Each structure stands twice: as structure tokens, then as C-alpha cells.
Amino acid sequence: EAQVTQNPRYLITVTGKKLTVTCSQNMNHEYMSWYRQDPGLGLRQIYYSMNVEVTDKGDVPEGYKVSRKEKRNFPLILESPSPNQTSLYFCASSLGLGTGNQPQHFGDGTRLSIL
Amino acid sequence: GQNIDQPTEMTATEGAIVQINCTYQTSGFNGLFWYQQHAGEAPTFLSYNVLDGLEEKGRFSSFLSRSKGYSYLLLKELQMKDSASYLCGPSGGSYIPTFGRGTSLIVHP
Numbered sequence A: 001e002a003q004v005t006q007n008p009r010y011l012i013t014v015t016g017k018k019l020t021v022t023c024s025q026n027m028n029h030e031y032m033s034w035y036r037q038d039p040g041l042g043l044r045q046i047y048y049s050m051n052v053e054v055t056d057k058g059d060v061p062e063g064y065k066v067s068r069k070e071k072r073n074f075p076l077i078l079e080s081p082s083p084n085q086t087s088l089y090f091c092a093s094s095l096g097l098g099t100g101n102q103p104q105h106f107g108d109g110t111r112l113s114i115l
Numbered sequence B: 001g002q003n004i005d006q007p008t009e010m011t012a013t014e015g016a017i018v019q020i021n022c023t024y025q026t027s028g029f030n031g032l033f034w035y036q037q038h039a040g041e042a043p044t045f046l047s048y049n050v051l052d053g054l055e056e057k058g059r060f061s062s063f064l065s066r067s068k069g070y071s072y073l074l075l076k077e078l079q080m081k082d083s084a085s086y087l088c089g090p091s092g093g094s095y096i097p098t099f100g101r102g103t104s105l106i107v108h109p
Helices: none
Strands: A004-007 A010-013 A019-025 A031-038 A042-051 A054-057 A076-078 A087-094 A110-114 B002-005 B009-013 B018-026 B031-037 B044-049 B053-057 B060-065 B070-075 B084-091 B103-108
Touching (some): A010 A019, A019 A110, B031 B070, B044 B053, B044 B060, B044 B070
Parallel strands (some): B009 B103
Antiparallel strands (some): A004 A019, A031 A087, B018 B070, B031 B044
16 A cells, blocks of 8 residues: 555654654655644645755754655654644655656654653 | 745535635746645645646636736535645645645535
8 A cells, every 4th residue: 555654653752852753655756755734834844855865954944854865764853852843743755856746645644742 | 935825714604615715926836736634634635736727626626827826726515524724735846845824614514
């Protein structure tokens, strides 16, 4: 089954404790991206990647890191989480350049609470 | 950069038609997506426009005017299950959309 898998789905942690949210897709997609969603602010792009070893900042990259060492995985890293990073996070993937604009497939979301 | 504007909330009656507008200013614009998102769930793809005009897909249609930086999503024969947020997502040079704040649509009997 074609899917984007995020882990964990829920996490409560404390300020300053490094964490990683994993994202994996099994559709051989080139493009992957991370968004955070907060009430009243909509879905905001954090980082995106157009291919292996190619990553770019989105609209709200501060406090986050990403890596794209393999096509299928695009982890989101919070080196020193803070309470303002409490949010619902979505990973998404799509086919890539040369295929025109293609719809993104979203993971089920990760709800992070930073205390 | 992106500047995306859509109404925060709309209400409509079951069986009616509703139009959700979106204006945008997007560098290197190359297309616009609409997604539906039910509360607590992931967004799901509804439609995509790259050329000016109307794209129809069953009860849902989407319109684009590139020169005006304007799009709308038209929902016909509204059903209760259409109560959701609708996200307008123009894409620029990256071909990966960014989204506005979304429009929360409430359909009542």
C-alpha cells in the first residue's frame, strides 16, 4: 500500500531534549516536505527536499533540521525543543520535477507537546 | 515568498453551493492545489490548476486566474461530510505547495 509513515504519532517531552520525527515513503517520490499546523495559522512549511542530499528552508525553519540521505526517508530533527514548537506536524511526498505538479501524499501527522 | 488569503470560516446549508475564494502572491507561480482536511486528519488532495479556467471533478470544481492571482473552489450539492477545512496551496519554483490558513466550512442541515 502506497503511504507516508510518520513516527511517533504522539510525543510529550521536555524542553531541550533532542528528538527526531521520522518520515518514510514507499512510492519512490523525489519530493518530500515537512509542515507544522497550528490553530489560526494554517499549515506552514518548515523544510522541503527535492532530491537526495538537496534540502531547502520553507517559511518557518528556525529550530529545525532535516536530512535526506536516502530517497525514502526525510527525518525532522529538533536539536533543542522549546514549548513554541508544540504543534501538529505533517510530512508529505510527491513525485517530482519532470512529472509536472503532482499532488502530495501526507502522513497521518505527529502531535508533539514540548513542556 | 508567499502571501495567501482565504476566508477563515464559512457556513452553508446541506444541498447548497458554496464558493471558497483564495488570492495569492507567489514567486515563480506554476500551479495551485486545493486540499480538504477533516479535523485531526491529514489533508487529502482535491484538485489542481495550472492553466486559467475551470476544472470540474464531480461535485467539486476549481477555478484559476493566473493574471489576477485568484482561485476558487466550488462545492455543489453540499453534504454534511463536506464540513472540513479547505486549504489553498499555490506552488512556486519548488513545485511543492505552501498553504494559507485554510477555510473552515461548516455545513448544517
